[in-house]
Amino acid sequence: MKVLVLSIVLCCVSAGAFLVQTQPLHQSTPGQQSLQILTKTLLSLTNHSAVVEEICRVYPTLIIPHPGECQLYYNCSLTYTSVPAHLEQHMVECNYPDLFSEKTNQCENFTDVCCGARTEFKDKCSYRHGNQNGYCHFKSCIGDPDGMVQIFNFHNFKICFKERLVGEGHCKIWFELPYNGKCTSRLDIPISKGGLMPSCNGKTDGIYRFDHSSALQYAMDYGDYFHIGRVCDAYYKCLGGNITVVKCENGTVFHIDSGTCKPGNSSLPNSCQLYCNPQKTNVHPFPVNVAECPYPLQFSETTGRCENFTEVTCGTRKEEKYICNYWESLFYNRHGGNCDTRNIRDCLYLPNGVHRDPRRSPSSFIRCYGNRLVEEGKCTIDSVWGTQTFIYNGTCTQRFAIPTSGADYGLLPSCSAKPDGNYQFRTRPCDAYYRCEGGRATSVKCPEHTLFDVTRRTCASNVACYRA
Numbered sequence: 350m351k352v353l354v355l356s357i358v359l360c361c362v363s364a365g366a367f368l369v370q371t372q373p374l375h376q377s378t379p380g381q382q383s384l385q386i387l388t389k390t391l392l393s394l395t396n397h398s399a400v401v402e403e404i405c406r407v408y409p410t411l412i413i414p415h416p417g418e419c420q421l422y423y424n425c426s427l428t429y430t431s432v433p434a435h436l437e438q439h440m441v442e443c444n445y446p447d448l449f450s451e452k453t454n455q456c457e458n459f460t461d462v463c464c465g466a467r468t469e470f471k472d473k474c475s476y477r478h479g480n481q482n483g484y485c486h487f488k489s490c491i492g493d494p495d496g497m498v499q500i501f502n503f504h505n506f507k508i509c510f511k512e513r514l515v516g517e518g519h520c521k522i523w524f525e526l527p528y529n530g531k532c533t534s535r536l537d538i539p540i541s542k543g544g545l546m547p548s549c550n551g552k553t554d555g556i557y558r559f560d561h562s563s564a565l566q567y568a569m570d571y572g573d574y575f576h577i578g579r580v581c582d583a584y585y586k587c588l589g590g591n592i593t594v595v596k597c598e599n600g601t602v603f604h605i606d607s608g609t610c611k612p613g614n615s616s617l618p619n620s621c622q623l624y625c626n627p628q629k630t631n632v633h634p635f636p637v638n639v640a641e642c643p644y645p646l647q648f649s650e651t652t653g654r655c656e657n658f659t660e661v662t663c664g665t666r667k668e669e670k671y672i673c674n675y676w677e678s679l680f681y682n683r684h685g686g687n688c689d690t691r692n693i694r695d696c697l698y699l700p701n702g703v704h705r706d707p708r709r710s711p712s713s714f715i716r717c718y719g720n721r722l723v724e725e726g727k728c729t730i731d732s733v734w735g736t737q738t739f740i741y742n743g744t745c746t747q748r749f750a751i752p753t754s755g756a757d758y759g760l761l762p763s764c765s766a767k768p769d770g771n772y773q774f775r776t777r778p779c780d781a782y783y784r785c786e787g788g789r790a791t792s793v794k795c796p797e798h799t800l801f802d803v804t805r806r807t808c809a810s811n812v813a814c815y816r817a
């Protein structure tokens with residue numbers, strides 16, 4: 350009976366190479382190997398679970414390769430009390446990427462297994478274990494070369510071997526990317542591959558600064574918010590169309606005038622407030638060795654340091670006068686911070702001097718110089734007059750000296766249509782008066798221990814203060 354079944358089976362699956370070389374058919378009692386062939390073949394025809402359970406009852410130690418998937422087999426010695434959802438009773442899956450060897454009857458390195466007609470899965474997600482929750486996050490290596498393969502143009506990588514995923518990781522140094530099978534400095538990776546190494550094609554021989562390219566765009570959270578690029582700590586040489594990248598040694602920055610990396614600050618071509626500083630490590634938002642002078646200073650090519658802008662000749666370097674255009678403040682206000690809403694661009698349009706701060710109370714002022722905001726402040730209390738001072742006519746002025754017509758906080762009455770002479774303030778005790786002269790009003794404070802005498806219209810001692 351068994352022999353009969355076997356011969357039928359043989360006809361049906363004659364394509365299976367594994368059958369050809371196995372036990373001769375005339376053998377009356379099938380050995381372990383032919384039993385396996387028999388059962389495996391049976392399984393390919395009918396309901397696995399039913400057949401396997403039946404066979405395992407008869408042969409409780411049998412090991413049976415799965416007929417369809419090369420990483421699966423049945424182990425009759427192994428009975429699950431509760432069958433894992435992704436498996437069947439007695440079914441075992443080799444650990445990825447191992448496969449089940451019919452030669453050794455156990456899982457082996459996939460390189461050593463011949464699957465024959467059984468399907469050989471290369472993706473981790475095709476293994477039942479990888480996909481047991483109905484979703485699978487493992488990367489595929491199908492079509493990839495052996496070794497480290499970059500993922501999504503970023504510093505994450507997978508390691509592939511014969512299209513199997515054998516590892517995953519990321520380059521530890523953010524400035525490195527997986528390239529040519531190892532974590533490689535972006536300086537040594539062409540721009541087209543996400544690196545920073547420019548091309549010397551069509552460039553004359555010479556020394557070049559790295560471009561202000563957007564090559565670091567996807568890495569902007571790693572210190573180059575403004576996409577200025579590696580302008581300070583490296584440069585490149587073109588010779589006969591070939592490129593050599595030179596990384597500046599610690600403590601030096603690129604000086605374009607000498608074409609070398611040297612100690613000491615150096616200027617940058619596009620900005621008068623930015624410069625290269627060998628002492629500056631990479632601090633967000635600037636890439637390594639790029640520094641900015643504090644507003645409103647600018648970098649002097651003469652002294653090699655940040656100086657008062659009045660002393661600096663910017664030449665072709667762009668000169669920023671507005672505080673909100675300094676990168677430090679652009680960066681710190683990038684999420685709709687208060688720089689622009691404070692709208693302190695006024696100095697761009699105002700003459701030198703003190704002006705009322707239009708954003709704040711009338712006692713707040715800004716001081717402009719050279720169209721820069723050089724001071725923000727608040728007028729203090731006038732100690733002689735004992736009142737708050739306000740910006741009037743370019744200076745902090747006490748209220749009794751500000752004409753009522755000039756501002757609603759002014760308390761100096763108008764002299765128009767008043768004869769020349771001294772007048773009592775309506776809004777102040779008798780320690781002061783105002784003088785009218787040709788229609789012009791001036792406030793006058795009485796000397797100490799004197800009061801304004803309403804009848805004599807002058808300050809005197811021992812007078813009683815009353816309102817006329």
Ligand SMILES: *[C@@H]1O[C@H](CO)[C@@H](O)[C@H](O)[C@H]1NC(C)=O
Nearest residue numbers: 395396397398399400402438
């Ligand atoms: C296969 O056999 C098992 C066990 O006898 C049974 O639970 C299952 O429903 C069967 N499946 C099919 C598709 O017939």
Ligand SMILES: *[C@@H]1O[C@H](CO)[C@@H](O)[C@H](O)[C@H]1NC(C)=O
Nearest residue numbers: 412424426427441454455456
């Ligand atoms: C089969 O299962 C038995 C019992 O769990 C175990 O000892 C044996 O190593 C297994 N064999 C294989 C090839 O998995």
Ligand SMILES: *[C@@H]1O[C@H](CO)[C@@H](O)[C@H](O)[C@H]1NC(C)=O
Nearest residue numbers: 446447457458459460461510
């Ligand atoms: C599998 O075989 C390959 C090639 O012989 C070898 O490089 C690799 O280390 C082996 N893997 C294991 C887990 O032994």
Ligand SMILES: *[C@@H]1O[C@H](CO)[C@@H](O)[C@H](O)[C@H]1NC(C)=O
Nearest residue numbers: 554587588589590591592593
């Ligand atoms: C440029 O590189 C090519 C290929 O490496 C080399 O054959 C050639 O000699 C190099 N040219 C110069 C000027 O170095």
Ligand SMILES: *[C@@H]1O[C@H](CO)[C@@H](O)[C@H](O)[C@H]1NC(C)=O
Nearest residue numbers: 598599600601627628629630
């Ligand atoms: C560069 O030098 C500074 C100070 O001399 C030191 O703190 C830093 O670790 C050095 N960096 C590298 C990468 O050598």
Ligand SMILES: *[C@@H]1O[C@H](CO)[C@@H](O)[C@H](O)[C@H]1NC(C)=O
Nearest residue numbers: 613614626652653654655656
């Ligand atoms: C570089 O510039 C900074 C800022 O002005 C300054 O403190 C430092 O002394 C300068 N370094 C040199 C070597 O001049």
Ligand SMILES: *[C@@H]1O[C@H](CO)[C@@H](O)[C@H](O)[C@H]1NC(C)=O
Nearest residue numbers: 645656657658659660718723
């Ligand atoms: C910068 O120079 C101007 C004009 O010489 C001067 O008024 C101002 O006080 C200087 N600022 C600083 C911070 O030295």
Ligand SMILES: *[C@@H]1O[C@H](CO)[C@@H](O)[C@H](O)[C@H]1NC(C)=O
Nearest residue numbers: 741742743744750751752755
């Ligand atoms: C404003 O100040 C200037 C100089 O300080 C002075 O000459 C002028 O008279 C003042 N104008 C008024 C309206 O007070």
